[in-house]
Amino acid sequence: MARIEVPMPQMGESIAEGTVSKWLKQVGDQVQRDEAILEISTDKVDAEIPSPSEGVLVEVLVQEGETVEVGTTVAYIDPEASPGDAASPPAQTQLEEPAPEAVPALEAAPALEAAPAPEVSSQPQPAQPAEAGPVGAEDPSGAGELDSEEAGTERERLRARSTPVVRKIAEEHGIDLSMVPGTGHLGRVTKGDIMSFIESEEATVPTPEAAPVTSPSVAAPPSTQPFAPPVTPAVAPSQAPSDLWKTFYSQVQHPEFPIREADRVEAMDKIRRLTAEHMVLAKRVSPHVHSFIEIDFTQIDNMRRVNKAKWAEQGAKVSFTAFVVWAVSRVLREFPVLNGTISGNNLIFRGNVNIGVAVDLDPGLIVPVIHDADELSLVGIGKRIIDLADRARSRRLNPEEIQGATFSITNPGVLGTMAGMPIIPKGTNGILGTGAIEKRVVVVEDPDTGTDLMAIRKRSIFTLGYDHRMVDGADAARFLARLKELMEGFPEDA
Amino acid sequence: MPEDRLPALEVRKLGRVPYEKALDLQAELVSRRRNREIPDQLLLLEHPHVITRGTSSLESNLLLSEEELASRGIQLFEAGRGGDVTYHGPGQLVGYPVLSLAPDRKDLHRYLRDLEEVLILTLQAFGIQAAREEGLTGVWVPEGKLGAIGVRVSSGWITSHGFSLNVDTDLEFFSTTIVPCGIQGRPVASMTGVLGRPIRVGEVFDPLLIAFESVFSRSVCVV
Numbered sequence: 001m002a003r004i005e006v007p008m009p010q011m012g013e014s015i016a017e018g019t020v021s022k023w024l025k026q027v028g029d030q031v032q033r034d035e036a037i038l039e040i041s042t043d044k045v046d047a048e049i050p051s052p053s054e055g056v057l058v059e060v061l062v063q064e065g066e067t068v069e070v071g072t073t074v075a076y077i078d079p080e081a082s083p084g085d086a087a088s089p090p091a092q093t094q095l096e097e098p099a100p101e102a103v104p105a106l107e108a109a110p111a112l113e114a115a116p117a118p119e120v121s122s123q124p125q126p127a128q129p130a131e132a133g134p135v136g137a138e139d140p141s142g143a144g145e146l147d148s149e150e151a152g153t154e155r156e157r158l159r160a161r162s163t164p165v166v167r168k169i170a171e172e173h174g175i176d177l178s179m180v181p182g183t184g185h186l187g188r189v190t191k192g193d194i195m196s197f198i199e200s201e202e203a204t205v206p207t208p209e210a211a212p213v214t215s216p217s218v219a220a221p222p223s224t225q226p227f228a229p230p231v232t233p234a235v236a237p238s239q240a241p242s243d244l245w246k247t248f249y250s251q252v253q254h255p256e257f258p259i260r261e262a263d264r265v266e267a268m269d270k271i272r273r274l275t276a277e278h279m280v281l282a283k284r285v286s287p288h289v290h291s292f293i294e295i296d297f298t299q300i301d302n303m304r305r306v307n308k309a310k311w312a313e314q315g316a317k318v319s320f321t322a323f324v325v326w327a328v329s330r331v332l333r334e335f336p337v338l339n340g341t342i343s344g345n346n347l348i349f350r351g352n353v354n355i356g357v358a359v360d361l362d363p364g365l366i367v368p369v370i371h372d373a374d375e376l377s378l379v380g381i382g383k384r385i386i387d388l389a390d391r392a393r394s395r396r397l398n399p400e401e402i403q404g405a406t407f408s409i410t411n412p413g414v415l416g417t418m419a420g421m422p423i424i425p426k427g428t429n430g431i432l433g434t435g436a437i438e439k440r441v442v443v444v445e446d447p448d449t450g451t452d453l454m455a456i457r458k459r460s461i462f463t464l465g466y467d468h469r470m471v472d473g474a475d476a477a478r479f480l481a482r483l484k485e486l487m488e489g490f491p492e493d494a
Numbered sequence: 495m496p497e498d499r500l501p502a503l504e505v506r507k508l509g510r511v512p513y514e515k516a517l518d519l520q521a522e523l524v525s526r527r528r529n530r531e532i533p534d535q536l537l538l539l540e541h542p543h544v545i546t547r548g549t550s551s552l553e554s555n556l557l558l559s560e561e562e563l564a565s566r567g568i569q570l571f572e573a574g575r576g577g578d579v580t581y582h583g584p585g586q587l588v589g590y591p592v593l594s595l596a597p598d599r600k601d602l603h604r605y606l607r608d609l610e611e612v613l614i615l616t617l618q619a620f621g622i623q624a625a626r627e628e629g630l631t632g633v634w635v636p637e638g639k640l641g642a643i644g645v646r647v648s649s650g651w652i653t654s655h656g657f658s659l660n661v662d663t664d665l666e667f668f669s670t671t672i673v674p675c676g677i678q679g680r681p682v683a684s685m686t687g688v689l690g691r692p693i694r695v696g697e698v699f700d701p702l703l704i705a706f707e708s709v710f711s712r713s714v715c716v717v
Contacts, residue, residue, distance in 0.1 A: 011647075012601035021549050036649040041549045044631040045576040045602045050649040192574070269552045394678060396629045 004053045006037065006075040008068050011047055017399070018042055019067040019270075020074065025057045030083040037075065042399075055079035063251060065273045169194050252280045271364040282426045286467040290421045293480040296488045297437050297458040303490060311379060318382035321357060321411055324434055325381050326494055327486045329353045329373035332407055335479045338430045339406045342470050356405030356425065357385060359392040360414075366392045367425070369405045378494040413437060419461040429471055430479075435461035501534060503593075503712035505703060508539040513546065513571050513582070516590065520654040523592040528650045534712060535592040538702075540695060541582035543568040545672060548577035548644050555579045555673040568671065575655035577631075577644030578676030585662035585684070587695045589702070593710070595651040606631050606643055609657050612705045613641040616659070619701035622688055630677060633659075637688055638681035639674065659702075660684040661695045 008018050018040035025037040036048035037057060051057075059076040062068050078085065170177050173194075180197045254276060259265055268276065300323050311318050332339040332353050340349040353374040356367040368388035373381060391397050406428055412420035413436035420433040437460040444455045462483070466476050511519075516539060526532045545556065545568055556579055560570050568581075582588055595605060610626050613633040617624040617640065624633045624640055633641035641659045648654060660682060668674050668682045685693045707714045 012603040012605075014603045015601075034649055039549075041576050042602060044548075044606055044643055045645050045647060046549050046574065047602060047647040048649045266553060269554075270550060391629070394680075395676060398629050 002080065003058065003076040003078050004055065005073045006049070006052060006077060008040070008062075008070050008072045008074055009049060010070050011040070011042065011045075015042055015070065017067050017069045018047075020062050020064050021046065022064055023060060024048070025051075027057055027060055028084045029057050031055065031057055031077065049074075051077055053077050053079055056081035056083055056085050058085055063277075065270065065277065067274075169198075173198055249281065249285055252277045254280075269364070271361070271366065275365065278426060279423055282423050285426065286424050287469060288421075288424060288465055289468045289471075289473065289476070290463050290465050291473070291476045291480060292419060293462050293464075293484055295460050295462050295484050296442075297460055299488060300490050301437075301458050303492075311382065314379060316379045316383045317386055318378060319385060320437060321409065321434070322378060322382035322385055323487065323490065323494075324409060324411075324432070325355050325357065325370060325373055325385065326376075326378045327483055327490070328407065328409060328432060329355055329370075329376075329381075331479060331483045331486060333374050334482060335475065337471055337475050338466065338479055340429055340470065341427050342429075342467065343427075347470060350406040352404075352406060354404045354406045356402075356408035357388070358408065358410040359389045361393060366397070366402060367405065367408060368392050368397055368401050369403060371404065407431070409434065413460060419463050421463055422465050424465050424467055428467075430464060430466045433463040433465065435463070500711055500713035503534045503536055503706065503710070503714050504532065505536045505538060505714055505716045507699065507716065508537055510542060510584070511539045513541050513544040513569065516541065516588075517571075517574075520590055520592060524648050524652045524654050527592050527594055528648070528652050534594060534710075535590075536703075536706060536714075537588075537590040537592070538699060539588050539590075540584055540586060541588055543581075543583040543667060544571060545569070545579060545581050546571045546573035546575075547579045548573055548575050550577060550676070551579045552676055555676045556671070557673070558671050563671065566671075568667070573644070573655065575644040575646045577642075578674075579672045580642050580644065580658065580674060581668050581672055582658055583663060583667055585660070585664060585686075585695065587659045587661050587698050587702070588656070589658070590656045591653055591706075591710075593653045595647065595653060599710075600651050602645075602647060605645065605647075605653065608709050609643050609645070610641070611709045612702065613657060613659055615705035615709065616698060616702045617641075617685070619704075620685060620689065620693070620698075622685065630675075630680075632675065635683055635688055638683035639677075640683050640685065640688070642675060659698065661693050661698055662686045 011018060019042070020038055021041040022039040023037070024039060025031055025035075031037055031051040031054065033052070033054045034050040037051045038049050040047050040049060055077040056079075057075060058078040058081055060074070061076075062072070062074040068074065169175075170180075175194065175197065177194075180194055297320065300320065304318065304320075304323075307318070336349040339353055340347060342348075352372055354369050354371045355373040356369045358365055358367050368391075370376070370381060370384050370388070376384065388397070388401065391401075405425060408422075408425050408428065408431040410420070410422045410431060411434045412422075413434050416436050418438075419435040422431045422433045424431050437458050439456050440459045441454050442457050442459065443452050444457070445451070446453050462480065464476050464480055508516075516537070519537070523532065523535050523537075527535065543566075545563060547556070547570070556570075558566075563570055591609075593599075595601075599605065599608075607626075610631070610633055614624050614626075617633070617635075622635060622640070624635050626632075627634045630639075631643050632639050639660075641657055643657045645653055645655045661684065663682075663684045665682055665684055665687065674680075674682050685698075703714050703716075706712065
């Protein structure tokens with residue numbers, strides 16, 4: 001079958017990527033040449049991406065909210081398929097409901113997510129009628145607390161809070177707004193939503209009813225959403241295993257949970273959505289291992305006090321984080337294995353040392369990147385951190401300033417946490433978590449007499465999270481030992 | 495190139511237009527422009543009090559509920575353009591260019607910078623030195639943001655939405671209802687405020703059209 005790629009188009013000289021903000025067409029929809037099939041957003045611009053050909057949208061590769069580089073294939077159009085066709089090999093099975101709005105192939109992915117959940121399969125629940133519409137999350141505890149009425153009311157309340165125009169259209173067409181999937185804020189139904197709902201009502205034969213959970217012998221996996229087929233062995237052969245793995249490693253769906261009376265519900269903003277997705281994928285892909293080491297900050301603390309005035313004259317503030325970034329960037333040059341990633345069947349060793357430093361936005365978090373940190377002086381790094389953090393908080397970072405990290409540092413210690421076990425960002429091999437710097441009583445050896453003494457030193461526990469596919473435990477240990485050595489004997493001319 | 499060889503730009507001065515009506519009109523013009531039934535368009539108008547949200551709007555940047563807004567006579571819309579939340583109202587000049595950026599201006603960033611240039615040149619005509627700020631699309635003076643931009647590019651590189659310029663806007667509406675464009679701690683300014691004398695929206699048309707003509711190389715024709 002001749003499928004035509006839909007690439008993320010070049011939208012401007014300085015635009016390297018785009019965020020898919022909305023799919024205007026669904027898998028299975030017939031599209032005309034030049035008809036808009038998705039919307040992307042970049043700073044201040046929403047742009048429609050037209051279909052390169054007439055045909056049927058058979059596969060969607062990039063989800064709403066995902067950002068991809070220019071040239072990346074985002075979907076496939078099949079000029080020969082008939083409307084309703086999904087990706088080949090078809091993901092449909094006899095168990096799946098014949099949804100007229102064909103289930104995008106990726107929605108079969110939860111099959112894999114659900115698989116390693118033994119407590120679910122060992123406690124088969126009787127099939128429950130799922131709720132109508134894109135609702136119907138099950139209580140993951142299996143305690144059967146799902147109160148569909150409750151959930152329904154809450155959703156109705158959310159959905160019904162739409163603009164007067166939308167309510168008027170709904171009235172005219174006799175539509176219950178709670179049945180319309182809302183893409184607006186807090187699930188609000190926008191004018192576009194209701195118009196396309198009306199169109200689809202007119203155009204399709206059976207409306208998407210509740211997806212029946214067919215097989216009582218198989219508990220509905222808690223992570224599936226209602227349109228996904230239930231997990232049965234029968235599903236597996238119909239989809240190439242490689243496709244399943246691909247979706248498993250590239251796509252995320254968050255299970256839904258019942259909303260209770262007193263709850264407050266907010267739609268995820270963009271940062272939260274991207275974070276949630278990234279965290280799930282990062283954990284899914286990389287086998288995480290964490291190693292700890294305690295670093296003595298006494299000398300660095302002294303250096304900061306001695307030089308504070310001098311740095312202030314240079315307009316710089318050199319935080320503890322700046323010292324860490326400086327030292328880490330130097331040590332990474334010695335340990336390229338921690339400054340790389342596994343990519344397919346290859347190992348990539350990055351040529352630049354770009355350090356992402358997590359900045360708390362409260363709420364939310366962003367990770368601006370200090371590019372080529374290994375070429376910056378300590379004061380240069382200090383200045384850069386202050387600048388990036390300020391602009392991160394005022395949301396004034398340029399896109400390239402949050403991209404390209406080869407290693408990350410996060411500082412849970414700033415709020416007093418003793419140590420953390422951070423998640424390794426996708427496409428990198430390591431992240432360093434720095435714990436609180438605290439005065440501790442430690443045993444030191446008197447350099448003259450060799451006797452043990454108790455001393456009060458400023459110490460901090462560092463955690464290195466590393467991808468165990470590429471980084472062995474001994475590599476990590478050597479990295480940490482070298483980092484400790486450098487931090488505790490911090491060069492005066494850094 | 496002689497004047498008459500430049501592509502035409504039809505300018506429509508529409509007065510005060512409800513937001514919804516302007517959306518519908520833009521949708522119609524976009525489709526007609528795509529089908530080459532009409533030349534490039536520029537709609538100049540004012541809106542009654544409205545707050546509109548763009549694709550990247552954060553909920554927290556809206557300070558009042560829809561009900562509270564309604565009680566103050568302010569409607570709320572999802573605009574279908576890029577950018578965060580903004581306010582439109584009387585005294586603010588709104589411009590919606592419906593242009594075909596193909597074949598030679600197919601660059602979203604360039605389009606944003608061009609719109610900024612139009613506003614900067616317009617303000618220069620009033621002796622206001624406005625500037626861009628890196629990473630913050632819009633037009634700025636030390637007092638704050640004078641001009642905001644949020645656009646949509648439809649299939650076939652046809653633009654809609656556009657810019658708003660605070661000529662004589664009651665800035666109270668901005669500060670009490672939204673975090674403009676989601677940028678904390680940056681006030682909004684008006685030409686009246688900057689110049690210390692009242693400026694009417696109508697006074698801005700001519701300088702704006704001259705600027706638009708030169709930045710976009712179009713031959714303006716007011717219809």
